[in-house]
Amino acid sequence: MMGSQDSSNEAAVVSELTRLTPETTPGSDKPTSETGTSRLSDVGASCTEPDENGRGSCIEYKAPDTIPALPSGESNPQLAAVAPPQWCEDAQGVVYATRTQACRIDSVYYETYVVRNGTRTTTGEANLLLINYSYGSTSESRIAHQLDVTAFSGWGDALKASYNGNARVGYACTKESGSFSAKPIQPLNQWHTGEAFFDSTATATGAVGECGTGWNLTFTNPGYTSTTYVVPVFRQFRCDNNTAGRPVPGCVVPWYASAVYYSRAAYPDLASHVSRAQASGLPGATFEAPLTRTTDPAVNGDNREKACGDAPSVSGKSCDEYPVASSYQGLSAGGTRRTFDGCQFPGIPAGQGPTGVSVCMITATENSSQGGLHTGLYRSERVLDKDPFRVVVTP
Amino acid sequence: MDASWHDVFVTEGTFGLLDDGEIPVHSADWSNGLIAPMLQGGALVRTGIQSGYVRVSIRALREPAEEIDESRPWEEIVEAAVTAPRNRLRLESLDYGPPAPDMPLTTADTTQYRLRVHARGRDAARSQSAQVPREEYLLLVWPAEPAPTRTLRGSNRLEEEEQAEAANPHPPRMHPAEPPEATAEREIRARLDEALRRSRKDQ
Numbered sequence: 001m002m003g004s005q006d007s008s009n010e011a012a013v014v015s016e017l018t019r020l021t022p023e024t025t026p027g028s029d030k031p032t033s034e035t036g037t038s039r040l041s042d043v044g045a046s047c048t049e050p051d052e053n054g055r056g057s058c059i060e061y062k063a064p065d066t067i068p069a070l071p072s073g074e075s076n077p078q079l080a081a082v083a084p085p086q087w088c089e090d091a092q093g094v095v096y097a098t099r100t101q102a103c104r105i106d107s108v109y110y111e112t113y114v115v116r117n118g119t120r121t122t123t124g125e126a127n128l129l130l131i132n133y134s135y136g137s138t139s140e141s142r143i144a145h146q147l148d149v150t151a152f153s154g155w156g157d158a159l160k161a162s163y164n165g166n167a168r169v170g171y172a173c174t175k176e177s178g179s180f181s182a183k184p185i186q187p188l189n190q191w192h193t194g195e196a197f198f199d200s201t202a203t204a205t206g207a208v209g210e211c212g213t214g215w216n217l218t219f220t221n222p223g224y225t226s227t228t229y230v231v232p233v234f235r236q237f238r239c240d241n242n243t244a245g246r247p248v249p250g251c252v253v254p255w256y257a258s259a260v261y262y263s264r265a266a267y268p269d270l271a272s273h274v275s276r277a278q279a280s281g282l283p284g285a286t287f288e289a290p291l292t293r294t295t296d297p298a299v300n301g302d303n304r305e306k307a308c309g310d311a312p313s314v315s316g317k318s319c320d321e322y323p324v325a326s327s328y329q330g331l332s333a334g335g336t337r338r339t340f341d342g343c344q345f346p347g348i349p350a351g352q353g354p355t356g357v358s359v360c361m362i363t364a365t366e367n368s369s370q371g372g373l374h375t376g377l378y379r380s381e382r383v384l385d386k387d388p389f390r391v392v393v394t395p
Numbered sequence: 396m397d398a399s400w401h402d403v404f405v406t407e408g409t410f411g412l413l414d415d416g417e418i419p420v421h422s423a424d425w426s427n428g429l430i431a432p433m434l435q436g437g438a439l440v441r442t443g444i445q446s447g448y449v450r451v452s453i454r455a456l457r458e459p460a461e462e463i464d465e466s467r468p469w470e471e472i473v474e475a476a477v478t479a480p481r482n483r484l485r486l487e488s489l490d491y492g493p494p495a496p497d498m499p500l501t502t503a504d505t506t507q508y509r510l511r512v513h514a515r516g517r518d519a520a521r522s523q524s525a526q527v528p529r530e531e532y533l534l535l536v537w538p539a540e541p542a543p544t545r546t547l548r549g550s551n552r553l554e555e556e557e558q559a560e561a562a563n564p565h566p567p568r569m570h571p572a573e574p575p576e577a578t579a580e581r582e583i584r585a586r587l588d589e590a591l592r593r594s595r596k597d598q
Contacts, residue, residue: 030576082590085583100584137588144591176594197594245416245492263572266421266565297404300490304446304524311522316559318408318445318522325446326406326490364408364556365425365565368441371407372420375489379416394574 031087031103032287034095034255048225054115055123057161057221059229062107062127084133084148095236097253099381100137102236106130108217110185112157112224124156126185134213136237136251138382141200142176143237143251145213148193151185161185161221167196168216170233172209174199182220200239203249208240208384211251243382244295245375250382257290257388258381260373264395269362270320270370275393276340277322277358280351284323289354290388291327293378303330307337307357314344318364321357326374328386331357401486401494402448402528409439410451411489412500412510412534415481418489421568427544428556429473430512434567437484438477438510440532441556443517447525449532453486455500456537463547464513464533472548474511476541482506484536500536509539517552 047058088103090096095104112124128151136143147165162185167178178196194215202209212235218228239251264271283289294300307330308319323329331337338351343360351358383389403410411418414436422434431439442449463472477484484500485493501508516530546553571577 082587098580100587135587135590137584137591140588140591142591142594144594197591244490245413245487247416247492259577261571261573261577266568266572295490297491301447301524301526308445309523313522315555316563363559363563363565365423365431365560367445368408368425368431368439369420369423369565371409371489372418372423372439375406376418376420378490379418392574394572 031085031090031096031098031101032256033090034097046227046229048227050113050115051225053223055224056113056115057219057224057227058111058113059219059227060109060111061232062109082133082135082144082146084131088131088133097236097256099252099256099258101133101135102234102253103134104132104234106132106231108229110158110161110219112161112221122156124154124158124160126151126154126158126161128152128185130217130231132231132234134234134236136239138250138252138380139248141203141239141249141251143173143198143200143211143213143239144195145178145198145215145234146193146195147215147231148191149183149217150191151188153188154185157221157224159186161219161224163217163219165194166216166218167194168214169198170212170214171235172201172239173211173213174201200249200251202239203241205247206242207249208238208242210235211237211239240382240384242384243379246379246382252382254384254387257287257390258377258383259390259392260377262370262373262391262393264393267366267369270366271393273320273340273343273358273360273362274322274391278391278393280338280358281353282323282356282358283329283354284327284391286390290390291323291329293326293383293385293387293389294328295385299328299330299332300325302332303327303357306331307359311359312344312346312361314361316364317344317361318367319345320360320362320367320370323357324370324374324391326378399454400450400452403451403486403494404488404491405442405444405446405449406489408442408445408522409489410442410449411437411439411487412453412477412484412536413437413487414479415483416485416487416492417481419571421571424567425560425565426557427473427475427546428553428560429471429514430475430510430544432475432477432510432544434478434569436478436480438475440512440534443519443521443530444525445522447523448528449525449530450528451486451494451532451534453500453534453536456535459509459537459539460511460535464535467513467515467531467533469513469515469533469548471514471517471550471553472511473544473546473553474509475544476539477508477510477536478541479506479508484508486534502538505538507539507541508536509542511535511547
């Protein structure tokens with residue numbers, strides 16, 4: 001934070017209402033945060049030089065731990081935008097996402113100052129929250145990035161400011177639309193939304209491209225120079241027209257691991273084998289240890305051959321291997337086989353740990369259904385080579 | 396090799412005659428050992444190998460195939476009703492999609508078809524993986540009202556598979572077996588898709 005602060009003038013902040021949408025069903029989404037390297041671009045403070053009257057302004061990204069509880073603010077009934085989901089609350093300073101939605105909440109500090117006789121004095125401050133909410137569709141080459149903005153505290157001249165927004169774009173996308181006209185900072189806790197749409201250029205057959213989107217927020221204030229806050233680029237969506245069996249473009253958050261569900265009621269043999277395999281330490285059940293897809297038929301075939309090439313002949317049954325052959329976690333990556341009681345696979349020991357595969361003879365039609373289930377996931381979720389996915393056993 | 400033959404990658408013992416790429420596998424009827432029609436669209440063809448490549452030819456007919464194809468010594472021939480609500484039936488590898496550009500398998504007049512599958516070599520590498528095709532399939536498709544599945548040429552293997560399914564049936568389901576959150580997620584996506592479509596209309 002920059003400059004001095006007159007806490008006696010600071011406006012109180014109370015907030016209960018948010019602009020967020022309650023989930024329709026408990027657990028209706030299972031969003032997760034991005035792991036590994038952040039895709040946030042560098043953020044820092046930006047100050048204008050004082051003008052001839054010695055007045056200037058600054059804008060600064062605030063660390064997530066300074067963000068208070070989400071402030072109140074009536075939803076703007078005129079918004080055409082989609083209200084962000086409730087789980088955006090968890091996305092303070094980090095990206096949370098599902099396969100078709102991504103969210104990040106940032107905090108921004110705006111300051112006005114004056115320099116007189118070489119002394120810099122803060123004349124006002126405002127703290128704002130920004131909700132970056134981006135959504136796409138597995139069957140559309142367009143994504144949306146909307147920005148919900150509210151000021152939740154402030155004092156002095158900073159509260160006389162207004163801000164306007166302009167969307168910006170990068171990577172394999174073009175901007176279709178996106179701006180909002182000047183909105184006053186006051187009253188506090190009033191949400192304003194900018195809605196922007198972007199079209200992927202990765203629409204030709206076989207094309208794959210990322211979409212980078214962002215907003216510039218320009219603060220204007222009578223008597224002060226304007227300053228612009230560059231909202232860190234949001235590069236969460238990958239669009240493609242390269243999903244086998246789905247010859248239309250669409251966009252997804254590629255690092256989000258969607259789930260294929262094995263129902264015990266519908267596929268008892270399959271579910272039994274996979275639940276035991278996962279319990280023995282093999283990956284795939286969680287966001288932390290998902291499987292990753294291979295589209296290489298040689299890897300697929302190698303996985304299959306090493307796991308099931310010597311499978312016994314059992315009437316009505318076929319060899320199931322877990323992790324599945326269409327993943328990079330098969331035996332082509334190394335490791336040994338394990339099996340379980342009742343799997344009718346002689347000469348293979350039990351085993352524990354995250355490497356290797358489990359093999360089991362299961363009902364052949366359940367095994368074939370498994371192939372359909374996985375392909376259905378890969379197509380519907382646009383799971384390309386090296387994308388993560390989860391395998392979840394359900395009742 | 397006739398240009399109409401395609402090497403198709405097999406996934407877990409199947410390849411597909413899919414309707415617009417959809418795989419409603421929960422609705423598959425596995426009671427026959429060669430064709431598993433999916434009641435919500437398309438069909439899966441059950442192969443001898445579990446993974447790898449088979450050779451497939453497919454032809455669309457205007458009229459029912461009266462004669463049994465004898466261009467090859469087919470070991471098994473089964474025909475079944477296939478529905479195509481999207482009216483876009485295509486030969487597909489489940490993993491890799493259509494082996495060739497679209498072929499006109501459907502007509503504008505109906506969404507009901509008859510599929511006749513001829514197979515040979517299903518025992519050559521049973522349940523194994525095969526990088527070189529050793530099984531061949533001829534698929535004939537023509538418009539037809541729904542009628543029961545019929546085995547025109549049987550085999551011991553077909554009988555075994557039918558008996559195995561009868562002993563441990565997996566009846567077709569009209570809804571996928573999935574948790575409530577998956578259903579809710581679909582509803583959310585429908586809302587987002589609509590918002591994106593609306594943005595196009597507003598242009």
